[in-house]
Each structure stands twice: as C-alpha cells, then as structure tokens.
Amino acid sequence: MGLIWEISLAEFVFVTLILGGGAAWMAGRAIAGAWEPMWKTALWMIPLAAAVRFIHFALFSGSLLTLHFYLVDLVILIALGLAGHRSTLATRMVRQYGWMLERAGPFGWREKRDGA
Numbered sequence: 398m399g400l401i402w403e404i405s406l407a408e409f410v411f412v413t414l415i416l417g418g419g420a421a422w423m424a425g426r427a428i429a430g431a432w433e434p435m436w437k438t439a440l441w442m443i444p445l446a447a448a449v450r451f452i453h454f455a456l457f458s459g460s461l462l463t464l465h466f467y468l469v470d471l472v473i474l475i476a477l478g479l480a481g482h483r484s485t486l487a488t489r490m491v492r493q494y495g496w497m498l499e500r501a502g503p504f505g506w507r508e509k510r511d512g513a
Contacts, residue, residue, distance in 0.1 A: 400469075401469055403460065404459055405457075412452050412456070414473070416452065417446070417448075417474055418473065420445055421445060421477040421481065422477050422481035424445065424481070425480065425481030426485040428482055429489065430485060430489070435483070438478045438482045439478065442475045445478075446467055483504045483505075487500065490506045496509075
C-alpha cells in the first residue's frame with residue numbers, strides 16, 4: 398500500500414489516470430470550448446473525483462470514504478482537467494485571433510512578432 402495508490406499500481410493507473418484522467422481532460426476541453434474560466438474546470442473535478450473513488454470501491458474493493466485517496470485523485474484530476482482546458486483555450490485563441498496571436502507551446506500563445 399502506497400501513499401498514492403491504495404490496492405495496486407495497475408489499478409491506480411487504469412482507474413485514476415486512464416479513466417478519470419481521460420474524463421478530466423475531456424471535461425476541461427468542453428469547459429474551455431464554452432469559453433468558461435479555469436476555476437469551473439477545477440470545480441467540476443470534485444464530483445468526478447467522487448466517481449473515480451466509487452469505481453475504485455466497486456470494481457477493485459478499494460475504500461470509498463477515504464479522504465486521503467480522494468484528495469490524491471482530486472489533485473490528479475484537477476491537474477489533468479486544467480491541462481486540457483489550457484490546451485484547448487490556446488488552440489481556440491490562436492484560431493480565433495490568428496491575425497494577432499501565434500502558438501507558444503502546447504499551453505500558451507503570444508502576440509505575433511513582426512518580420513518573423
């Protein structure tokens with residue numbers, strides 16, 4: 398039993414990172430697609446973390462009401478959700494304001510440089 402995962406590393410990777418993380422990434426993209434602020438993405442990760450805890454409990458005999466593991470799942474889901482939000486927002490900003498902005502990495506944008 399580790400500080401991050403409860404039953405096994407494989408179960409943690411499958412449920413928290415693949416299932417929950419994928420849902421968090423897609424939720425962050427959807428929220429950014431509606432031009433909503435980042436704090437709403439973090440707020441929607443609270444019930445998603447509860448759903449991830451329930452999957453741990455229902456499928457792998459993990460604990461349901463453990464604050465420690467809920468917070469671990471929540472932090473990971475918030476990070477992935479915010480990454481999805483920022484990535485989508487950067488894409489949309491460059492697409493919407495292409496005459497003024499250019500991409501600056503996977504999560505950012507900047508004003509276009511003259512002569513470049």
